[in-house]
Amino acid sequence: MRLGIVGAGEVAWRHAAAAAGVDGLTLTVVADRDPDRAARLAGRYAARAVTAFDDVLAAADLVVLAVPHADHEALTVRAAAAGRQVLVEKPMAVTAAACDRMIAAAGERLRVGQQGRFFAQVRAAREELDNLGMPLLYLERRSTDYARADRPAWFADPARAGGGIAMLVGVHSIDRASWLLGGRPHAVAGTVATPSGWTVETSAAATVYLDNGRRAHLTLVDSPAFFHETTIVCERGTLTIDPGGVSVGARRVLDVDGDAEYTASFRRQYEAILRGDPTATPQEGRHAVAAVEAWYRSAAGTGEPETVRL
Known part of the structure; x- marks a missing residue:
């Protein structure tokens, strides 16, 4: 499975480090509005650095959203429309109503990062x-x-x-x-x-x-x-x-x-x-x-x- 990470902040580095130890999972692309931040993380794992979300959708099967909470809904809906699986960091969204719309759009393709259970x-x-x-x-x-x-x-x-x-x-x-x-x-x-x-x-x-x-x-x-x-x-x-x-x-x-x-x-x-x-x-x-x-x-x-x- 090809992994794409959106957002290159602290938690994104944790995702990338963890993914590197999983058989069958390859980090292929990292996106951030700041191209330098994207390049630093992507370069560590020989992935591609981009700034456009569409480039992530073209290069990944599973999209991780490590971005401000208010962005979760719109990006989840776009990823689901492209047929991608989505792992969204917590909180899932800024309102329960937004969560409902994410669930309606993505269905079983949506996962919420409740890694505290692990x-x-x-x-x-x-x-x-x-x-x-x-x-x-x-x-x-x-x-x-x-x-x-x-x-x-x-x-x-x-x-x-x-x-x-x-x-x-x-x-x-x-x-x-x-x-x-x-x-x-x-x-x-x-x-x-x-x-x-x-x-x-x-x-x-x-x-x-x-x-x-x-x-x-x-x-x-x-x-x-x-x-x-x-x-x-x-x-x-x-x-x-x-x-x-x-x-x-x-x-x-x-x-x-x-x-x-x-x-x-x-x-x-x-x-x-x-x-x-x-x-x-x-x-x-x-x-x-x-x-x-x-x-x-x-x-x-x-x-x-x-x-x-x-």
Whole structure:
């Protein structure tokens, strides 16, 4: 399968590195509005660098969209019309309505980049949960650094990003909670914090109510110090996921190299695509976006739960 990557930013380099380790997948073309950025990434993997999307469609069977969130819909529709498969980074789009149009246009040719499900520590945690009884409390703390010098300017543009940290990071946290707890988002009660001078929130918190009666409590913080910890208190023990592995109580279940595992998760996602394993559906990607929309409605109102419009 010929792979084309649209956008040559940080996540595109992860895609390219992962794809290089997958049998049956060849990176043939990289597109970016900045020809120098496209050339740097394409040159690393002996691919062609272009600036036009039509050139990607002519040279690829699977198109990866690693571009501003607001561009996902239009490019997905164009790729689907050309008969190409599409892997779109998360969030799937800036609104659930846009997700619906993408699904209608692309159908089974559309995949959403929920590579968080392919982390070895997340998969190990899901297996461990089967032995720990009913989950009683789900807590996640995660950070991102909005002040980083290499942050793209569009991250702070609500029209292009669809929002701030709740949209950028929250969709991943919502998907992790949904997958581990076995339910769909039903309602969200949330708050956001938009500092003076910013047009998007850089910190946020929410309680996500799933349709199976379980809840996930999420805290997302703007911080130069990275942290990402998920704690699930169950009937027969407490499980913790961190970037370096999984623990159940004082017992370390798994240790991984966090950075290497990040790239490996992209590789496993490509391997799943090649073998026809959907793992995560476009509808699930849409559910995460709809949950963030409910989060924003709750934050703009009284902070009470808002129903997710599925």
